[in-house]
């Protein structure tokens with residue numbers, strides 16, 4: 001029994017030195033997050049994180065969720081999840097609502113782990129692996145006059161750091177330019193490094209299929225978010241038309257949202273985000289649903305050390321898809337753009353070693369939060 005005493009949202013934001021963009025077009029000038037801190041009456045502190053606009057997550061938590069969970073037992077994490085969901089579902093329970101719930105869910109799992117002296121992966125069935133291969137997410141668009149050169153330099157840098165897989169952004173409004181840029185990166189990193197592309201849903205179905213056929217020749221492993229996430233029929237078309245894997249789902253939420261994607265096999269790989277889709281509890285359910293339908297689950301991650309640690313425990317708990325003599329386990333998305341919360345919020349940073357990242361073994365999330373980072377970047 002660990003009664004919840006207090007819920008605090010820390011909204012933090014840090015400037016980005018070299019603003020970058022994807023095919024979405026908006027410029028990332030800051031990195032921020034809504035960090036959730038939950039304290040229990042027996043003196044345990046759990047940490048969670050919400051994906052997306054942090055002030056919105058904070059508003060949901062402070063006005064809707066915190067009053068409902070004070071006094072309840074943190075061990076009732078899934079009972080609490082169902083209660084919060086049922087409280088809010090009449091108003092459209094997806095998007096930022098589930099991001100807010102995700103932050104609470106992760107913090108509760110952190111508390112349970114600390115109360116038991118066990119890492120989260122031990123509480124959700126155990127670890128299938130002690131480390132995961134990471135792919136570098138980067139190669140955004142920064143210098144519009146050097147789009148190919150900057151991508152080549154950045155990709156080479158990741159390989160020098162030890163990354164064995166890299167994901168690059170595409171969607172420059174000119175498929176021929178996209179292909180030239182991907183081809184230049186492929187040539188620079190060689191055939192051994194795994195390469196994925198992410199269009200952030202900027203193409204139509206025919207554009208995605210035509211471009212996908214060219215990308216297959218460059219040995220691109222998966223085509224992420226080729227088209228708009230609302231168009232499930234379109235995803236079915238693109239996925240059937242291409243030999244390469246199609247991925248998506250970072251903007252989908254809960255088991256019910258993912259049900260429609262996996263039942264129709266709209267994509268080969270679903271990418272729920274533990275800080276958005278409903279937390280560790282819900283992502284476990286989404287992964288089970290995907291596995292029952294022969295769809296891979298490779299989580300999306302774009303957050304602080306808290307989101308990264310939560311993703312690592314979730315990844316540790318996912319079986320090989322499929323199990324085999326030499327399996328190809330799911331990869332960790334290790335986003336590499338400027339982000340002090342990923343690099344410094346944990347006193348012991350989560351880092352790449354020989355292309356892999358260790359699954360944390362300490363109690364709960366297995367990281368210790370540096371409060372001075374929260375104080376330094378606090379908003380308001």
Ligand code: CA
Pocket residue numbers: 198200224225250
């Ligand atoms: Ca993405």
